[in-house]
Amino acid sequence: MNSPVYVLGTGLSHNGSAVLLKDGRVCVGIEKERLNRVKHDGGNDNLAIQYCLDAEGIQLKDISLVVQCANFDIPDRNQYKGKRLFTEAPDLKIVDISHHLAHAYSAVGTCSFSECAVMVIDGCGSPLDQFLKLHPEQKTYINLEILNEVQMVCEKDSFYHFDGQKLIPLIKDFSKMAEKSGGLFSLPTTQHSIGGFYASVSHYVFGDMDDVGKLMGLAPFGKSGVYDFEAFKFKSGNLFVNEDWKNQFTNPSKGYEYFKNNFDYYANVAKWAQEQVEKAVLKCIQNRLEKFPHKNLCYSGGVALNAVANAKLQDSKIVENIYFEPAAADNGLALGCAFYGWLEYLKMPKVPHDGSTCFGKTYTNAEIEAAYNKEENRKYNSKKFSNVNDLADYCAEKLNQGKTIAWFQSGSEFGPRSLGRRSILAHPGIEGMKDHINLDIKFREDFRPFAPAVLKEKVNEYFLHGRNSPYMILVDKTKSEHLEKLKNVTHRDDSARVQTVEESWNSKFAKLLTAFYKQSGIPVLLNTSLNKKGMPIVETPEEALDLFEITALDILVMENYVIEK
Known part of the structure; x- marks a missing residue:
């Protein structure tokens, strides 16, 4: 009897995780934060990988391939924020992929489509130089203006076609990083991303970055129409943030008591921001589909967790079928890495997924x-x-x-x-x-x-x-x-x-x-x-x-x- 083929995916940015495929199916997967109890933790991946190995009852030597992804660098196989388990397996093949590619494969690996378009929207993906080092053949999909940019630029949205086996990039958009000014809206995201915009407003409203999703929960308490300016503009089919919206908001939260005392004000800001995001998501996806129509769409990246915008997208009927990746944020990168390894690197056929998103081990x-x-x-x-x-x-x-x-x-x-x-x-x-x-x-x-x-x-x-x-x-x-x-x-x-x-x-x-x-x-x-x-x-x-x-x-x-x- 043939031994099973194991592919390990590991994500090392924040929200780190590891996922193990057995013959093309997920057999176990875990987020690092569940093990070390530090919310959104990333970095060294030993804990999550060991959990997967122990749950499946195998060792590193039983794995055929490892695929990894980190945001701003290509991790060394032996050291990444501490010694890694792979030092014990020097012959183990390790492949690196870019951030948005991992997001995209997490969706196509678990969706029910045999063919589809794929949209990835988040706050910040791989830097351009790292992306080109990993995927030099994709240079042709990137705007000349971006290639000539002297500042650091990172992925902000990506659009692909999935043919049942591999992803073909169609449109790649990059953005300069937001300036680290120490100001109200200074965050480690790209300047012109929907995810970056939402995170910065959340930070303004709550005074922390713990849970960006809180903004969506606050928005229904606000009123529409209080602010009449736009956060986003489209130019030549690409999305940009209007920087002058920041001048309209000069009263950042100073803690929970201050937030409660000014609840209506912050609720109105949240309402405005949520509506801006809904419009931007629809416009961005609509633009891509007009150029490359398809009846099926997979959607991933941190912005794809916005359940209100997702419902608006579904109601717009711009496609017949949409699959929203359940682990759309960076915790899903390991899942995408594993499926990239199976589908693209090993060239193995896609195995139907059962729809479950519960990959943890069962306790006896x-x-x-x-x-x-x-x-x-x-x-x-x-x-x-x-x-x-x-x-x-x-x-x-x-x-x-x-x-x-x-x-x-x-x-x-x-x-x-x-x-x-x-x-x-x-x-x-x-x-x-x-x-x-x-x-x-x-x-x-x-x-x-x-x-x-x-x-x-x-x-x-x-x-x-x-x-x-x-x-x-x-x-x-x-x-x-x-x-x-x-x-x-x-x-x-x-x-x-x-x-x-x-x-x-x-x-x-x-x-x-x-x-x-x-x-x-x-x-x-x-x-x-x-x-x-x-x-x-x-x-x-x-x-x-x-x-x-x-x-x-x-x-x-x-x-x-x-x-x-």
């Missing part, structure tokens, strides 16, 4: 019991269910009574969203539940919304557009007749970042939703990530128990074990 009963049996956990009550339907019925009953449940099942999600493997779950309609979770469990800002997880076959009944949204990456509107019973998962403007739950790769979560529907008459649960503010999503049983201890969570379910306070 023994590992769960070892964590739970520590002295400090004796104060909790516990029981073990032998039947998954009985477990679902019991948990559904508790949720219907208003209990909050930490739900820890199987391999963890890869990407920023908890989808029913590492989730906090609650009733979507009980009065005060949203505020209780924000205040006493997540310890985060009270304006931030929670997502509804809904049985896929019921989405049309409860939400206006009935979008298929398995990765919680599109917004919809809650239907008016269901606003009261879904008050904890419906945002200020009646929007909801829906997750449609599929039994094929999320069966235990689907069973729980079905049981809750039978008991409550509502096929929807509040679903948010199993963490608190500033903390990466929980990975291990020990971490789940620690979070359970320090928050107001009522119940922790790990596989078939139920632990209650």
Whole structure:
């Protein structure tokens, strides 16, 4: 029997990760932050790679190929912010690819299309000199003006065609880096990128770079039309940022208290910025598709996590089918590296992906019991269910009574969203539940919304557009007749970042939703990530128990074990 072919992808910029393919299919993948508990961490990749090797039960010598990607440099095989594991495998082949190529392959490797267009939009990709060193044959796709630029320029958006095996670049746009002036909007992004613009406004509004997605959550509290100037302009088909918008904003946040005292002002700024991004994304993608039409589109890069802009893009009908890559930000680079290795470098045929984005390892009963049996956990009550339907019925009953449940099942999600493997779950309609979770469990800002997880076959009944949204990456509107019973998962403007739950790769979560529907008459649960503010999503049983201890969570379910306070 032939040995399996393993390809390892590793991403070393911020949001570092590692992904292992076995014969063209993802067998394991993890973000570094889940292991060392430092949010958005990157750099040295030993932890994430070792996790993948251990989960699959293999060694470096079993790997056929490694593909790697870092933002601003080409990592040395033996040293990168510390000694690397590859020093022990000097014969192992290591290939380097550029930032946007990794984003693009992460999408085409996991999409269902046999052929498609691919759009990548983010804040900052590979510098031009590094890009040309890696891909000298692509010089012809780059504007002469960019090639002659004396300052450092980096990728800001890229458009490709995927023919089922390889990516062909069609349009590559680069931008100068934003000037490091120390001013209000000085950030390590490109000057003319949508991602850079959004990050700088987020920094202005919140005073930190912890979670750019907060801006999208704040925007519905603002009013349209307060500001009548444009952030972006198009020239010769390329996107540029109008620098003079920065002169309009002179009151940056000085911390959370200051933000709260000036809430309406910052909400209006967020609303303006969100609307600017929506227009820019649509215009940019429309421009590319007019030149190179295709009915299928893959979309990746950090900007592709903007669920509101994504819904507008889908509603625009500029293409028939869009696949939004669930790990669209830099955590997905390792996934793209691995698929590049399989498809482009090894020239192996694409293997259909099952739609799952849960690539973590499953923890055994023994590992769960070892964590739970520590002295400090004796104060909790516990029981073990032998039947998954009985477990679902019991948990559904508790949720219907208003209990909050930490739900820890199987391999963890890869990407920023908890989808029913590492989730906090609650009733979507009980009065005060949203505020209780924000205040006493997540310890985060009270304006931030929670997502509804809904049985896929019921989405049309409860939400206006009935979008298929398995990765919680599109917004919809809650239907008016269901606003009261879904008050904890419906945002200020009646929007909801829906997750449609599929039994094929999320069966235990689907069973729980079905049981809750039978008991409550509502096929929807509040679903948010199993963490608190500033903390990466929980990975291990020990971490789940620690979070359970320090928050107001009522119940922790790990596989078939139920632990209650």
